[in-house]
Amino acid sequence: MIEFRNVSKIFKSKTRTVEALKNINLTIEKGDIFGVIGFSGAGKSTLLRMVNLLEKPTSGQIFVDGQDLSKLSEKELRQAKKNIGMIFQHFNLLRSKTVFDNVAMPLKLRKTPKSVIEERVNELLRFVDLSDKANSYPNQLSGGQKQRVGIARALATNPSILLCDEPTSALDPQTTTSILQLLKRVNQEYDVTILIITHEMEVIKQICNRVAVMQNGEIIEEGTILDIFSKPKTETARNFVRSVLKDEIPQSIFNILQSNGKFSKIYNMEFIGESSGKPVLSQVAKSFAVDVNILFGSINELQGVPFGNLIVELQGEEAEIARAYDFIVQQNVLVNEVVRNGS
Incomplete structure (x- = not known):
C-alpha cells in the first residue's frame, strides 16, 4: 500500500543543512493502522508529508498503491492524491464556513454534482455523529467536534489512505479516546489504511496494530504493538513504553x-x-x-x-x-x- 525505499530528505538554508530523514525503508500494508512515534524533531512529520508529496524526497522512492509518486506527471499526481485524505493537529477548518460546507469543500473543488455532495456530506456527518451541527460554525464547536469535522472532510472523496498528523495532541484524554475509537471505525467500516504520527504512546497503544519508532531522522525500531511493548530493543522505545506501562518502584x-x-x-x-x-x-x-x-x-x-x-x-x-x-x-x-x- 505505502512503501518507502531508501528515502532521505535534506533541508538546506544559507546557514545550515538538516538531514530530516536518513535512508528510510518502511512498508505499510493495506488495512494497517500504522503508528510512527518519536520526540519532536525525530522526522515523523516530514515522513508523513512524503506520502502525498507535500515534501519531496531528496533521494529514494515512495510507492503508493504500486505507483512511484515521483515519476507521475502533475495530472497523474493530482489523481493519486485524491486517494489520500489528511487530518491535522489543529483541525485546519475554514472559520467562515459551516460544518456542512467544510466537509463539502473537497467535493466542491472536484466539481461534484450538488445532489451527490449533499448525500455524501450528510452520510459522513451521521458517521461522525454531527448531523445536528451541519449549520454550525467551527467557533461553536468543541475541540473533539472540530476534529470529527476534520475526519469527515478527509473522508469526503472516499480515500483509501488517511494520514493523521498528531490528531489528538490538542485534545483532553476522554476526547482523545473517542476520536481514536472513531478512527478505528473509519479503518474497519470504510476499509481505510491509516498512518498516524504522534509523540503519545497511549495513542499507539489504543489504536495501532504496528508501530515504528523514530529518532534523529531514522527508524530505530519497528514491529507489532505486542513486540514493541513486550520486547522493546532500544532505550527510546523502552522510555515510550514506560510512559504507558508505569513500572518504576518509588x-x-x-x-x-x-x-x-x-x-x-x-x-x-x-x-x-x-x-x-x-x-x-x-x-x-x-x-x-x-x-x-x-x-x-x-x-x-x-x-x-x-x-x-x-x-x-x-x-x-x-x-x-x-x-x-x-x-x-x-x-x-x-x-x-x-x-x-x-x-
Missing part, C-alpha cells in the same frame, strides 16, 4: 524493603496471552518456601492479546527463591530481576 518502597532485614529478590514479570490467566504466583506460594509480596501490577489489552505486568518481591532462602524463579520462567513468563536503587 525509592521509599525500596527503603522499606531494605529495612526489614529479610533476604529477598525483586522481579519484573510480564504475562502475555494465555499466561495472563494462570495463577502462577498462587502456585509459587503453595509450592515453595517463599513469601510473595506484590509491589505493582497492571494488565492491558494489545490488539486483543492480554498483556500483564507485575513487580514482585520473593522473600526466603536464596536457593528456594532460585527454585521459584525457575518455576515461573517455565510458565512462559518473561522475568527480569529489578536492581534495587542505591544497591
Whole structure:
C-alpha cells in the first residue's frame, strides 16, 4: 500500500543543512493502522508529508498503491492524491464556513454534482455523529467536534489512505479516546489504511496494530504493538513504553524493603496471552518456601492479546527463591530481576 525505499530528505538554508530523514525503508500494508512515534524533531512529520508529496524526497522512492509518486506527471499526481485524505493537529477548518460546507469543500473543488455532495456530506456527518451541527460554525464547536469535522472532510472523496498528523495532541484524554475509537471505525467500516504520527504512546497503544519508532531522522525500531511493548530493543522505545506501562518502584518502597532485614529478590514479570490467566504466583506460594509480596501490577489489552505486568518481591532462602524463579520462567513468563536503587 505505502512503501518507502531508501528515502532521505535534506533541508538546506544559507546557514545550515538538516538531514530530516536518513535512508528510510518502511512498508505499510493495506488495512494497517500504522503508528510512527518519536520526540519532536525525530522526522515523523516530514515522513508523513512524503506520502502525498507535500515534501519531496531528496533521494529514494515512495510507492503508493504500486505507483512511484515521483515519476507521475502533475495530472497523474493530482489523481493519486485524491486517494489520500489528511487530518491535522489543529483541525485546519475554514472559520467562515459551516460544518456542512467544510466537509463539502473537497467535493466542491472536484466539481461534484450538488445532489451527490449533499448525500455524501450528510452520510459522513451521521458517521461522525454531527448531523445536528451541519449549520454550525467551527467557533461553536468543541475541540473533539472540530476534529470529527476534520475526519469527515478527509473522508469526503472516499480515500483509501488517511494520514493523521498528531490528531489528538490538542485534545483532553476522554476526547482523545473517542476520536481514536472513531478512527478505528473509519479503518474497519470504510476499509481505510491509516498512518498516524504522534509523540503519545497511549495513542499507539489504543489504536495501532504496528508501530515504528523514530529518532534523529531514522527508524530505530519497528514491529507489532505486542513486540514493541513486550520486547522493546532500544532505550527510546523502552522510555515510550514506560510512559504507558508505569513500572518504576518509588525509592521509599525500596527503603522499606531494605529495612526489614529479610533476604529477598525483586522481579519484573510480564504475562502475555494465555499466561495472563494462570495463577502462577498462587502456585509459587503453595509450592515453595517463599513469601510473595506484590509491589505493582497492571494488565492491558494489545490488539486483543492480554498483556500483564507485575513487580514482585520473593522473600526466603536464596536457593528456594532460585527454585521459584525457575518455576515461573517455565510458565512462559518473561522475568527480569529489578536492581534495587542505591544497591
